[in-house]
Amino acid sequence: MNVFEAQETVALSIEEVFALSRRVLTGAGLSAPHAEAVARVITAGERDECASHGLYRLPGCVMTIRSGKLSPDAEPVITDASPALVRADAGHGYSLLAFERAAPLLAEKARAVGVAALVINNCFHFSALWPEIEQLTDMGVAALAMTPSHSWVAPAGGRRGLLGTNPIAFGWPRPGPHPYVFDFATSAIARGDMALHDIAGKPIPEGWGVDAEGRSTTNAREALDGAMLTFGGHKGSALSTMIELMAGPLIGDLTSRESMAFDDGAKAAPMHGELILAFDP
Structure with missing residues (x-):
C-alpha cells in the first residue's frame, strides 16, 4: 500500500484551499502579505489540477520559512x-x-x-x-x-x-x-x-x-x-x-x-x- 492509498481523501473547495494555505503559512511565521501571495499561487495549482504545484508545496514552504534563509516579512x-x-x-x-x-x-x-x-x-x-x-x-x-x-x-x-x-x-x-x-x-x-x-x-x-x-x-x-x-x-x-x-x-x-x-x-x-x-x- 502506498502513501496515497493509506490516507483518507479530503475534499476542499478552492476557498478552503486558500484559507488552509494562508493559515499554515502565517502559522509558520510568514507575514500576512507574503502568505496571501503564496496562498494564491498554491490555490491556482489546485484549481488547475496540477498536484505538484498545489498543496503539496506547503511543507516545502514551511521548511523554507524555518530554514533561516528566507526573510519572512521582507518588503519588496x-x-x-x-x-x-x-x-x-x-x-x-x-x-x-x-x-x-x-x-x-x-x-x-x-x-x-x-x-x-x-x-x-x-x-x-x-x-x-x-x-x-x-x-x-x-x-x-x-x-x-x-x-x-x-x-x-x-x-x-x-x-x-x-x-x-x-x-x-x-x-x-x-x-x-x-x-x-x-x-x-x-x-x-x-x-x-x-x-x-x-x-x-x-x-x-x-x-x-x-x-x-x-x-x-x-x-x-x-x-x-x-x-x-x-x-x-x-x-x-x-x-x-x-x-x-x-x-x-x-x-x-x-x-x-x-x-x-x-x-x-x-x-x-x-x-x-x-x-x-x-x-x-
Missing part, C-alpha cells in the same frame, strides 16, 4: 528603472509579492513602449509561473517568464547536476476569459512531479534521470538523489542554459549552481532572480 522595493524596465528587490523574501506589486507597472510600460522587462532579484522561488503570466494577460499584455532553480539537472551528456529545472512560461491574451498559456520545466519533468512518483512508489520513465553514479534509472528516489535530465536531449539543455544566463548573470543574480551553494544544505527553496518580459500585442 520596486524601482521604475527606465521607460522599459522595472526592478523589484524581493529582499530575500518570496518572489510572489514582489511580482504582484510590480506587475501593473510592467504592463503599463509594455503598453507605452511595446515591450518592457521586470527583473526580480534576491527572491526565493518555488512556484508555477503560469499564475503570474495569467495576471499579465488579464492586463491585456503578452508575457514571457523564466527562472533558474537549484542545480538538480545534468546537461546533455552530463551525469551530475549543473542546471536547474529552469521553467519557462508564455501567455497571449485572447477574447474571452481564457488566454493562450504554457508553462513547463526544461527538465524532463518538474521536480515536484518526480517527488510525487517517489512518494507513490511509482517508477519513472527512462530519460527522466540518472542515479548518483550517472546510470540511467527508473527509480524516482535514485534520480532525485542523483540528477534529473533535460527534455529533448541537447535541445532542452540549450534552452535551459539560455534561461540560466538570461535569468541569472544578465539580471545580476545567481545561477542554479550558485543558488544551491547559497542553500548550503538547508533544503530551502531556490534563491535567485526572475526575468519577466511583457509585450503589447
Whole structure:
C-alpha cells in the first residue's frame, strides 16, 4: 500500500484551499502579505489540477520559512528603472509579492513602449509561473517568464547536476476569459512531479534521470538523489542554459549552481532572480 492509498481523501473547495494555505503559512511565521501571495499561487495549482504545484508545496514552504534563509516579512522595493524596465528587490523574501506589486507597472510600460522587462532579484522561488503570466494577460499584455532553480539537472551528456529545472512560461491574451498559456520545466519533468512518483512508489520513465553514479534509472528516489535530465536531449539543455544566463548573470543574480551553494544544505527553496518580459500585442 502506498502513501496515497493509506490516507483518507479530503475534499476542499478552492476557498478552503486558500484559507488552509494562508493559515499554515502565517502559522509558520510568514507575514500576512507574503502568505496571501503564496496562498494564491498554491490555490491556482489546485484549481488547475496540477498536484505538484498545489498543496503539496506547503511543507516545502514551511521548511523554507524555518530554514533561516528566507526573510519572512521582507518588503519588496520596486524601482521604475527606465521607460522599459522595472526592478523589484524581493529582499530575500518570496518572489510572489514582489511580482504582484510590480506587475501593473510592467504592463503599463509594455503598453507605452511595446515591450518592457521586470527583473526580480534576491527572491526565493518555488512556484508555477503560469499564475503570474495569467495576471499579465488579464492586463491585456503578452508575457514571457523564466527562472533558474537549484542545480538538480545534468546537461546533455552530463551525469551530475549543473542546471536547474529552469521553467519557462508564455501567455497571449485572447477574447474571452481564457488566454493562450504554457508553462513547463526544461527538465524532463518538474521536480515536484518526480517527488510525487517517489512518494507513490511509482517508477519513472527512462530519460527522466540518472542515479548518483550517472546510470540511467527508473527509480524516482535514485534520480532525485542523483540528477534529473533535460527534455529533448541537447535541445532542452540549450534552452535551459539560455534561461540560466538570461535569468541569472544578465539580471545580476545567481545561477542554479550558485543558488544551491547559497542553500548550503538547508533544503530551502531556490534563491535567485526572475526575468519577466511583457509585450503589447
